[in-house]
Amino acid sequence: MNDVIFMVLRGLIALAIGLVNVIIYLYVERKVFADIHVRLGPMRVGKHGILQPIADALKLLLKEDIIPSKADRMLFVLAPVIVFAPSIMIYMVIPLTDNVVANDLNIGIFYIFGVLTIVPIGVLIAGWASYSKYSLLGGLRAAAQQISYEIPLLLSVLGVIMITGSMDLRTIVGQQSGSLVSIGNIGIIPNWFIFLQPLGFIIYFITLLADQFRVPFDIPEAESELVQGYQTEYSSMKFGFLQLAEYSNVLVLSAVGVLLFFGGWNGPVLPPIVWFFIKVWIGILVVTWIRMTLPRVRVDQLMTFGWKLLLPLTLANIALTGFLQLYFA
Amino acid sequence: MQNILFYIIAVIMLVACWRVATTKNLIHTVLAAFIVLMSTAAIFFMLNAEFLGVVQILIYAGAITIMVLFVVMLTTAGPRYEVTHDKKIKPSMYLSTIVVFATLVFLVSNIQWPMGTTVLQLEDVTETLATKIFLEYLLPFEIASILLLVALVGAVVLARKE
Amino acid sequence: MATSEITLELVDRLVEKFPETVKNKYLDWHTLIVRREDIVELCEMLKSDGEFEFNFLTDLSGVDYLEYMEVVYHLYSYELQHKLCLKVRVKPDDLLVPSVTSLWSTADWHEREAYDLFGIVFEGHPNLKRILCAEDFPGHAFRKDFPLENDEEYLLRDEKTAEDYGISEDLPS
């Protein structure tokens, strides 16, 4: 019985860590936006608006919860949960350091992408249940986009798995310790997989943006076309959940990217967990920066890009990795 | 503990199955099917077959459900389309259900299931599966994939005709 | 290469062709007051004849002079850089003017506006219905006799609408 309690406790701690990071993300994103725009951003709630995310959450909680009269009530309520649940499920398997992980799963990476495929179902249902044309169009767009980009997303990771021969995130990170190139005892280039799998990483990063509807691929939420896409009819905390899910997924995918390509918690001097979070946050800041810089692509351009460029590239990457494996090993 | 969890999942699964058969709203049906598939995955996880569980989620719960949802949304007349059961079909429907169910019960209770004695290690499951598919059964695997490819191309050709 | 007024010879040529038209001038605009029966034919000539080549209808406005209504066309030529003003006068009890949308597509909304605000009915317009005012708006707001206060008698007044001329207000499709 103690085992069970311990397990639940570990899960809760992982959840807490994840959600705290999401809340920080909300604040950081607004501040970074403001900085890029040469303005101040939130300043009123707390010093430098530090309590703004909490105020936002409270506002969302206290707002009137509107369900459109013609909406499918059950599905309308269920959809945000379906969208949000996968990211919580993923928190459980992400190792923060070699021995800090809620649930050690030796097919961790496979599990993460498996669970992520549930998100489009929630999105599609959210769009359908709202009984709004903007929502329906947004939902269809979103689901189509996520499905078509999940394939390159999965395949881009395959190169790393082929090199390590393992789907266990801890093993993958463990193999990235040390340095690739070193002069004497001082490592110049760390032994990160980004240097072995540069193409894989680029594709991973692009598909990450597309999979989570970040600019320039924020087509389902393109406000100038579809208002807010599948989120249009949502209000109050249900809207909060949908938003939370997106931020949370970006966080998760940034963490996965760090684990796969940037050596996870490996790094000198500082404790491993600090290194891990530094890297994750750099990833998030890059995503934020891109969001503020680029315009949006068109939906057909997105599909062409995904199917005609990214997919062949990932396949080529896998083939290349396989040949090199055979040749060198 | 394991047993309690199993019964909970089993009940959810059965209720969802029942909903699949009885719900009139197509989207609700798909969602119920989704729950069934997810509970199947959960049972796989409980049996330590985590790889299979994830495959179940990835392919059945994820991809196939989405495909069905797409088809339903794009083809039915209006978002509030409901299925109406034809009265004539109903008896045959019940009959076939009973027959299939009876056959299954009969088979399950009469076959001598080989009881495994060794518990596979998690690492082994994936690895064994991989070796089996890519070494032992490589030819059937490739043939199956070519078959699927042909089906895919055929579907595209048919859809393009208009 | 500033735009110039159209030469007098050309205007005279037009008057010769359409003897009913009246020659006129304001500021640097040569103006022709055209019979409504002639307007389409005249415009066709203005548009296609190499000497005129008026390919740009810049403005079409209605004016209410109480005893008659006027439709004012301002024409330009991008090629020859000259300009001309046409006027069609109709009596308030018979506000039917042929449409020029077949020649210049830009006349579409201009004519709809004139119909909406003055009640001038353009014959042959593909989609003649109100544009600025609501579809159930009573009367035509820019007429001089349109009451500024709520004058029920005016609003209930029997008026000829597009339908009286056999022109449907519905969308063609």
Add this chain to the structure above:
Amino acid sequence: MPDLRTETLRVNFGPQHPSTHGVLYLIVDLDGEIIVNVEPVIGYLHRGMEKIFEFRNYSQCIAIMDRSDYMSAFFNEMAFIYPVEELMEVDVPKRGEYLRVIMMELNRIASHLLFYGAYGMDLGAVTPFLYCWREREKVMDLFEIAAGYRLHPNYFRVGGVKEDVTDEFLEGTMQFVKELPTWLEEYETLLSYNEIFNLRTRNVGKMTKEWAINLGVTGPVLRATGIRWDLRKTDPYSAYDDFDFDIPVGTHGDCFDAYRIRVLEMLQSARIIEQALNNLPGGPVRAKTKLNVSPPKGEAYARIESPRGELACYIVSDGTQKPYRAKVRAPSFVNLMAVPPLLKGHLIADAIALFGIFEPVMGEVDR
């Protein structure tokens, strides 16, 4: 299966929608993502401006005219005053004309900056919008110094301008004009040189010359099709004859050309302002006219080049202090009419890019 077919989806685009630039309402029929039919419904901002003119004297009309195209108020004032001056044969002092030109060109820059930002926003780039807003603010401050008001300045008068400008204005304007090219260069890195932006705008919504002329399209969109037609050059008014500037024209007639023309026009406007400031003559800013303007009986039609196209006013005077009839030829109104036929067959995403390029201001469309 006779029932198995896709249906067109009718979407109400507006009047409240994040990207319709005001209260434009479009009924859009969609086949998937492709537009089958568009029907604009306008009139939500109809104030009967032209009718109001008939009950106000000319000076009051100028103030109302400001509210027509609220993004370029000086042009509206000029468009209204110009035919009145033609009718009255007023000789506007040189300094007055120069100040008008400076104001109008500043206004053109402000209007184009707003377009620049809003267009980026339409295509999903948020940052240019805020940058442009910042620069536009500087122009607005200059207007405030000169006229006392920012958006609706009510500065032009029949016969000149309201009052002379201060040195503060002249210095501020000079500085602004000097800085403008550097900013534009910076902003262009965000949009013009961006691969995605180019993908979204190049070869989208190609327009031909004949098509544009037939539909009465004017302004940057007309110039994008390759017609070198700018009333400041072809039909000079005010003091535009005195300045040296170019008219940028496009070659393809697509969205990118129309967008880029506006950027280049801003630079040309800056050039004009610089020349005007350097050669600003002395003397009065306003001709001696009666306080209550009453033009002689007659009619007048005059047109100017507003940032959106050909802005004209047809005025019928009956010799009293109020116009008998004033009709405004609003470029947004005419340009907007051209959009629906253009949109058919495009994707919704392209519709946004196309609408942005015509930049309709609903205040002017509905008047």
